[in-house]
Amino acid sequence: MGCDTFRVLRSGCASLVLVLLFCLCFPSSAYDPLDPNGNxxxxxxxxxxxxxxxxxxxxxxxxxxxxxxxxxxxxxxxxxxxxxxxxxxxxxxxxxxxxxxxxxxxxxxxxxxxxxxxxxxxxxxxxxxxxxxxxxxxxxxxxxxxxxxxxxxxxxxxxxxxxxxxxxxxxxxxxxxxxxxxxxxxxxxxxxxxxxxxxxxxxxxxxxxxxxxxxxxxxxAQKTPTCCVSLSSFYNDTVVPCPTCSCGCQTNSSGCVEPNSPHLASVVSGQNGANPLIQCTNHMCPVRIHWHVKLNYQLYWRVKVTITNFNYASNYSQWNLVVQHPNFDNLTQLFSFNYQSLTPYASTNDTAMLWGVKFYNDFLMEAGPLGNVQSELLFQKDSSFTLEKGWAFPRRVYFNGDNCVMPPPDAYPSLPNASPRGASPRSYLVLVLLAAVILQYRQP
The missing domain is CATH 2.60.40.290 (Immunoglobulin-like)
Structure with a gap:
């Protein structure tokens, strides 16, 4: 085999590798693992x-x-x-x-x-x-x-x-x-x-x-994502925001609108809804989903979900949210949202579809004071429950069928170093009261 032939083969292999990487990183196929037969x-x-x-x-x-x-x-x-x-x-x-x-x-x-x-x-x-x-x-x-x-x-x-x-x-x-x-x-x-x-x-x-x-x-449908996810918890003061530039970056040509702009009303009234008119944010997404681990009881744990619209050009009727989390099989109660399992017959029921209650919160208004809907979800604990290593946060989130950008796992809110596994707020309260009693007895 001559050198020229070898170079041609090597170039062809390199091209094939690039094509495969492109297909993996930017899939254009219509296969959806959460709805494989959907059409x-x-x-x-x-x-x-x-x-x-x-x-x-x-x-x-x-x-x-x-x-x-x-x-x-x-x-x-x-x-x-x-x-x-x-x-x-x-x-x-x-x-x-x-x-x-x-x-x-x-x-x-x-x-x-x-x-x-x-x-x-x-x-x-x-x-x-x-x-x-x-x-x-x-x-x-x-x-x-x-x-x-x-x-x-x-x-x-x-x-x-x-x-x-x-x-x-x-x-x-x-x-x-x-x-x-x-x-x-x-x-x-x-x-x-x-x-x-x-x-x-x-x-x-x-x-x-x-x-x-x-x-x-x-x-x-679009070259950039349309939604992102932010995270927070009761046991950590840090709020993990949507990754910067999740759906685009703020530039002179991005066309975003500052929420405190004195010309906001005229800009919004002048648009016809054909193109996005996004509020200026670090993530530049039309929609953000915030998942907050709110409370940890002895037998249950509680999550608050908030969906916020940053798009001045659109409101979302009939919106829905798809969330993947291993504890959805133990969902006990939710408020102001409807729920439907997407995997009711699978060995692990870990994917849920959530949407608003009709005539109450099924209409997500455009960006502004009314541009959000929220609900709380109550889960019963099972043997897999833990607050460690980001277990309490979703694995994947879709809004209106589009995959949302998640924060990197190493940025998730972490437990304090001294916190026991799955400790409840009542445990912290007992410790605080006990410390107060000890201090009182130590005073001369």
Whole structure:
């Protein structure tokens, strides 16, 4: 083997190593270990044939446990396989009509080769609605609100073929929520959907059905994180903040807003919500989650969780929090939050989904005095309980489905050197009273 050949092989190996490191450090795959089967499925059901095409119901199902689509909602695009047009649409509308100049008299709703459909707003006239439409594009997660985890619209398609053999499947499906993040598979023909009547005595069937599966990648959605975690405890005065520059750094071009700025009101009122308007912080994250180990009883221990919004451009309805901690199997009580285990049948129930109580604290206001929600969690102790080595703090935290930046483990609040393992506040009180009595007897 010559030197030149060896150099080429060595260079190739080095390149391969770099590619592998990039894939490990910056994963773009959609696999989520906490929700491995989560996806959004788009189902296209042809319900009837027309003289030049068909009428179809398009349904977007959110099969993700905790990731949802918030305002301003979803938009769905695709590319027609032939020269199809949309004659009419109910429960949604296209963003552009396209060039319909070749049509005279009856003009289609949309003539674009690659149309984009958005949901209609609540309050749309009844004669323009269908079931599961008109929510402003908002779709809840499957565990949080299964009744609202789907959205739908109906299209009348022309110039498409009028049978299963002549209809061609659309291509290049794209789902925006409202930005990128989802990658959609090619459409696949599946068994026609069966529909039950309201009394479930009669069954009808779609004439043709195809599915598209879209999976989420946080790396594709945004290049930087969107949330971070800070920590504190009753046994240590140190508050461990979010790591500096967790979601970005303060620079002249960062566009952050000082909370005490005299021009704050005019800046906030002038923005349209399309871009983040973040309060200036060391972490520069739109959302911070604070985990405070509050109390240690003889049989129980207590945690306070606070979620703070630093984004002046957004408020978060239907927010949720996913926390991984080994003691969630012993969660006894929580206040002002809902709870659902994500691993109810696993050997270790260590992952919980938390969200606000409806009409009480399910709406996280934009940055400001009302820009936070909080709750307390009471855990029963088991044999694994300890306050040492950061055991009482979460292993991983997600906000609205995105992984939050955690402080490094060596920065966690530590026990004082003289503290006994798992000592309770009552023990400290006894020691203080005993010392006071001894001092009193020693006085002349």
């Amino acid at each position: 959004i499925t788009i189902r296209w059901d042809i319900m009837s044939w027309t003289p030049d095409g068909y009428v179809a119901t398009v349904t977007i199902f959110n099969f993700q446990k905790y990731r949802h689509i918030q305002a301003p909602g979803w938009s769905l695009g695709w590319t027609w396989a032939k020269k199809e047009v949309i004659w009419s649409i109910m429960g949604g509308e296209t963003t552009e009509q396209g060039d319909c100049s070749k049509f005279k008299g009856n003009i289609p709703h949309c003539c674009k080769k690659n149309p984009t459909v958005v949901d209609l707003l609540p309050g749309t006239p009844y004669n323009q609605q269908i079931a599961n439409c008109c929510k402003g594009g908002v779709i809840t997660s499957l565990l949080q609100d299964p009744a609202n985890a789907a959205s739908a619209f109906q299209v009348s398609v022309g110039a498409s073929g009028t049978s299963n053999k002549t209809v061609k499947l659309p291509k290049n499906f794209t789902l925006y929520t409202p930005g990128p993040g989802y990658t959609c598979s090619p459409a696949q023909i599946v068994q026609p959907t069966r529909f039950f009547s309201s009394d479930r005595r009669r069954v009808t069937q779609a004439l043709m059905t195809w599915n598209v599966t879209c999976t989420y990648s946080q790396f594709l």
